[in-house]
Amino acid sequence: xxxxxxxxxxxxxxxxxxxxxxxxxxxxxxxxxxxxxxxxxxxxxxxxxxxxxxxxxxxxxxxxxxxxxxxxxxxxxxxxxxxxxxxxxxxxxxxxxxxxxxxxxxxxxxxxxxxxxxxxxxxxxxxxxxxxxxxxxxxxxxxxxxxxxxxxxxxxxxxxxxxxxxxxxxxxxxxxxxxxxxxxxxxxxxxxxxxxxxxxxxxxxxxxxxxxxxxxx
Amino acid sequence: xxxxxxxxxxxxxxxxxxxxxxxxxxxxxxxxxxxxxx
Numbered sequence: 001x002x003x004x005x006x007x008x009x010x011x012x013x014x015x016x017x018x019x020x021x022x023x024x025x026x027x028x029x030x031x032x033x034x035x036x037x038x039x040x041x042x043x044x045x046x047x048x049x050x051x052x053x054x055x056x057x058x059x060x061x062x063x064x065x066x067x068x069x070x071x072x073x074x075x076x077x078x079x080x081x082x083x084x085x086x087x088x089x090x091x092x093x094x095x096x097x098x099x100x101x102x103x104x105x106x107x108x109x110x111x112x113x114x115x116x117x118x119x120x121x122x123x124x125x126x127x128x129x130x131x132x133x134x135x136x137x138x139x140x141x142x143x144x145x146x147x148x149x150x151x152x153x154x155x156x157x158x159x160x161x162x163x164x165x166x167x168x169x170x171x172x173x174x175x176x177x178x179x180x181x182x183x184x185x186x187x188x189x190x191x192x193x194x195x196x197x198x199x200x201x202x203x204x205x206x207x208x209x210x211x212x213x214x215x216x217x
Numbered sequence: 218x219x220x221x222x223x224x225x226x227x228x229x230x231x232x233x234x235x236x237x238x239x240x241x242x243x244x245x246x247x248x249x250x251x252x253x254x255x
Binding site: 094095191199204 | 222225229236240245247248250
């Protein structure tokens with residue numbers, strides 16, 4: 001995974017800086033190149049939050065400690081990726097909309113709600129006892145996920161103002177190179193899986209440590 | 218390079234490499250503690 005991340009990450013940046021067009025929505029600006037990682041990060045954030053949902057459901061069903069480790073690890077990563085999505089999106093928005101933030105844009109506002117929901121998830125998780133409180137965190141992980149598909153579908157559910165519907169929309173006007181985007185998606189996915197593996201490993205060792213010390217941290 | 222582009226990708230690198238380094242250090246620390254206890 002580490003080498004896959006390095007390989008596709010390098011390839012992605014080579015394509016972003018050496019091949020992709022700087023002109024999007026009729027505006028020629030280097031800041032448009034932020035779009036590739038902004039979109040890929042939004043994808044891995046959704047994948048990570050989806051993993052939290054699946055891990056939480058499986059934990060509530062089977063009670064295995066592995067599922068709660070998976071859910072929490074993915075939740076932490078999802079929050080990190082969502083933060084970076086907002087940061088890069090804001091910088092890109094300054095280029096194409098001449099604004100850092102638009103409260104009238106339904107996708108931006110719903111994505112910010114997702115961000116707050118998962119900040120809350122991490123707070124609930126850190127405030128509860130890992131031996132007994134995982135159930136509360138899991139319920140939160142299941143209920144909170146509702147916001148993710150709503151944010152994704154927001155441009156179809158409500159009238160989009162700035163973000164446009166991209167998938168399945170033949171009139172999409174962003175000039176995004178599909179090869180560069182695909183390679184960046186692969187790089188971001190490799191990175192996500194690699195970081196998820198390490199985070200789960202940290203949880204496992206911490207659990208063993210807690211078992212040996214009788215719950216003391 | 219445009220300042221916005223530099224800001225965006227610098228933030229991305231710092232956050233991702235910082236988080237990966239934090240995880241690796243944390244893993245090393247808890248593994249050492251586990252071995253010490255054993």
